[in-house]
Amino acid sequence: MKRIEFLKTLGLSTVGLAVSESLLSGCMDMSEMNAVAPDIMQGAFTTPLPTPEMAVSGTSLNAHGMSGSVMPGKSGSMLGYRNGILGPTIRAERGSVVTMPFTNGLTGETNIHWHGLLVPPAMDGHPEQMVKAGQSFNYTFRIDQPAGMAWYHPHPHMETGRQVFMGLAGMFIVESPEERALKLPSGEYEIPMVIQDKRVDASGGLVYNPTMGEVMIGYMGDTITVNGAHAPYRSVSSRTYRLRVLNGSNARIYNLALSSGDPFTVIGSDGGLLPSPEPVTNLLLAPGERADLLLDFGKMNLNGEVFLQSNPFSGADSQGRQGFKIMKFVVDKTESDSFALPLTLTNIPALSAASAAKTRTFDIGISMEGSGKHKMGKKKSMAGMHTINGKTFSMDRIDEAVPLNNVEIWEFNNANGDEPHPMHMHGTFFQIVSRAGGRNKIVAHEKGWKDTVLVMPGESVRVITKFERAGKFVFHCHNLEHEDDGMMLNFQVS
Template sequence: MNMWTRRKWMGSAMGSAVGASLLPLIGAGCKQEPESPEKKQGGASGFRPDIEIKLVAERGEAAIWNGKKTPVLQFRGEVLHGRKDALRESGGYLGPTLDFVRGERVRIRFENKLDEPTIVHWHGMIVPEAADGHPQLAIKPGESYTYEFKVINRAGTYWYHPHPHGRTGFQVYHGLGGALIVRAPAEKSIGLPAGADEHLLVIQDRRADDENRFQYVAKMSNRMMMDRMMGILGDRVLVNGQAYKTIKVARRPNRLRLLNLSNARLYKLAWSDGLPMHVIGTDGGLLSGEEGPRKVPFVVLGPAERVEVWKDFSTHKAGSEVKLISEEYSLLMGMGMGGNRRMMKMGPDNGGGLGEKLTIAKFQINDDAATPGELPKLPGQKPKLAKATREIKTTLSFRMMRGFLNGKQWDMKDMTHVDPDETLKLNESVIWTFDNSSAPGMLMPHPIHLHGVQFRILERNGGGADDLVKGVLDTGDNDTVMVFAGDVLKIQVTPTVPGLFVYHCHNLEHEDAGMMRNFRVT
C-alpha cells in the first residue's frame, strides 16, 4: 500500500450537513442522479464509478526559474480505480490533467491539506449541485469531500480550481488549478490532429520577487489599489506551470487547446508569422460546421476562457520557430465616479501591465518532410435555440474596490440567498442580459461565468472592446464571456440540472471582492 491510500479519510461534518440541506432541491427530471449526503464521507453507496480519483490540495515547491524553487500550493492526484490514463501529470506546478470520456461515472475524493478552507469547482462541467464546489461547501484543513458525477458535457476543454469565497484568487494564483478534458468517441471520426499533434497550453501570468516567490496583491498602497481594481497582472508568462516553454511540433496540422487560467489577464492571442488563427472550438467544445472553423486575425481570451485552434505547421521551414504571442492592446474603461465618469483608454502605459505584448510559447518545427493538411470539416449545424420565455437582467459595476451584480454583493452570512429574479426553471430558456454600461461606479471589463450551464451568446453592443472586436468570438458553447466596459451583452441560458449555483466575475480579484451571486434552478 502506498503513502496515499494508507492515509485515513476524514469525514466532513460541514459537508454532510450542507449536503443534507441541499438534498431536497435535487428533484426528479434531473439528468444527474441525486446524491446522498453520506457519500461525502466516502462511504459505500449505489454510485458505481468507472473512475475513482484521489485529489489532494497541499503545499509544495516548484522549480520554475533558475535559482530558488517557488513555494506553491498544488493539487496532486492518483487514480484509485479505473482507467489509469484518466489522469496525467501536468509537468509543472499545476494539478494533474484529468481526461474523461463522455458518459463515464467519476468519483473524486478530495482532501484539503492546506492550512485554510477550500473546495474544488469543475469549471464548465455540468454536475449535480453537491458536486459543483459551491463556496458554502468549503471544507476545513484536514477534511475531505467526495465528488460524484456522470460526465454529461460535450467533448471539450474544461478545468478545475478552488472556490472558497475570498480566497479563490490567492489559491489559484499560488498554483491550484488543472485542466480537464472531455472526449467523445464521435469526435474521432472528424479526423482532427491527435496524439503527439494535440497540445494543451495552460496560460498564466505571474509576478515574482528576487527569490522566485510569487507576488500576490501588493502591500504598497498605489500598486495594491491597481491590483484590486484590475486584478493581478503579472509580467511573466507561464505555460503548464513552466517558464520559457518551447514545444516541438511536426510539420503538419496540429490541434491546440488553449486555456486562460490567469486571475485577471486577457490575452490577444496571435501567431508571430502573421497568419490567421483557425478556431475550431470554444469553452464547451467544438464549433458546429455552420460556425467553424472560424478564421480570425487574433483570438481574445479572457480569464477562465478556452479556445481550440487548428494550426498547420507544414508551411514553415524545417527547424524554424513560430511563436504564439499576445499582441499589445488597449481597452476602454469608465473611470471616475458619478457625473464625472468618462471612458478612458487603458493599456500598457497606464494599466499596471494591462495589454502588454507577451510571448506565450515557442513552437519549434521539426525536420520531417512537410505534410500539409486541409482545414477540418466540422460536423453539425448551429443548434436551434428554443424560444426564450423570460428575460432577466444583471447590471455590473465596480466601486470602492468592490464588485457588484445588480448593486449587490456576495453575502458570506447567507451563502444560499437568492433573489426572486435569480430563479430559473429547469429546461426553460431565458435571455440573460449583462449590462455593463448603466450602473454607478467604474466601468471595467468583467469575464462573467455561470456555473452549471453552457450558454449561447446572442448579441452585444461591443462597447469598450475597442481594438479587440475582431477577435471576440461570441460563438459556440460557452460558460464564461467577456463583458467589456460599456457593453450590453445577451446570452441564452437553458439550465438542465436543478440546484443552487453561482454566477460571478472570473477576474478572481473582483470575485473575491464580492462580485458573485447565487441563482437557483427549480
C-alpha cells in the same frame, strides 16, 4: 460607474459612507488605487514546454503547499494538487462516471469547482461547500456533455484569487466517439496549454499580495507561464497541431496571435466544438475562457521559429498596452499529415431569442451601493466595490429564482463601466445572442457553447440558456479579484 468617478466620490465621502475599516486604516492612499498592469518580463524561451501528468477517474487530488517554481532551477513556495504547480490533466469519456478523491492539505478551507463540467450542484464547488483543512471529499459525477476542455480550480469565497494564483488549477478533457471521428490531431500533436501570469519572488516562489488598486483592476503578474513554466518552447513537426488553450490567469486577458501574423483556426470553445472552423489572425481570450485551435506549421521552413504572443489591444485599461511573447514553437522535423479540416464540426441547435420566457438584466461594475457592505474578514480588500445590480455576494441570499427548464436571456451590461468583466455561469452552458457597444459583434470562439463571456467596457452582452439542472449555483466575474471582492450572486433553479 466609471472608476475615476467612483474614486472621486469615495474620496469626498469616505466617512459618510462608512466604508469598511480596512479602507480607512492606513493601508492605502488614493495613489495606491490607481494600479496599472505590470510590464511583462520577457523570457529566454529555452525551457521545454512541460506537459502536466495525465490522469483518469480515481486519481486522488491533494491541495497542499509545496516547493517549486515557474523559473528553471529555482524553488520557492507555491500550492499544488499533486507534484507540480498545476494539477494533472484529467481525461474522461462522455457518459462515464468520474470519481476524484480530494484531500485538503492546506491550513484553511478549499474545495474544487469543475469549471465547464455540468455536474450536480452538490459537486459543483459552490462557495458554501467547503472542505475543511485536513478533511477529504469524494467528487463524483457522470460526464454528460459534448467533448471539450474544462478545468478545475478552488472556489472558496474571498480566497479563490490567492489559491488559484498560487498554483491550484488543472485541465479536464472530455472525449467522445463523435469527436474522435473527426480525426483531429491527437497524441503528441495535441497540446493542452494553460496560460497564466505570475509574480515570482527571489527564491522562485509565487507571490500573491494585491494592493487596493490591484483589487480594482485584478492581480496581474509580470511573468507569463505556460503549463507552469516561464517562457517555454516546443519542438513541432511541419504539420497541423491542435492547441487546447485555457486562460487560467486571475485577471489578464490575452490577445492571442502568431508572431508571423499568419492566421490560425478556432475549432472549439468552452463547451466543445464550434459548428464550423473559424479562421482568425487574433483572438481575445479572457480568464476562464478556453479556445481549441488548429495551427498549421506545414508552411514553415525547417528550423523556423514562430511565437504564440499577445498583441496589444485597446479598451481594457492598462492591460493590453503592451504586446509580449508567450511561447515559442520550433519546427525541427519534416512530416506531412493527411489531416483534412472538416467543414462541419458539430451541430449546435440555436436557442432562439423568441423562445426565451424571461430576460434578466445585470448591471456589472463598481458602485457605491456595494462599497463597505462586503464582509472581508481578515483580508485586505476594497470590500465590495465590485457589484452585480449593486449587490455583493451573500452566501445564503438567493438573488435569482429560475424555473427549471426555463429558457432565459441574461444580459450583462457593462455599458457604463471601464473595466473588463469575464462573466461566468455555473451549472449551464449558454449561447451568445448579441453584443452591443464596444466590439459590437460575436467573435469567433463565441459561436459555440460558452460558460464564460468577456464583457468589455462599453459593452452589453446578451446570452441565452436553458436551465436544465435544479439546484443552487453561482454566477460571477471571473476576474478573480473582482469575484473575491463580491462580484458574484446566487441563482436557484427549481
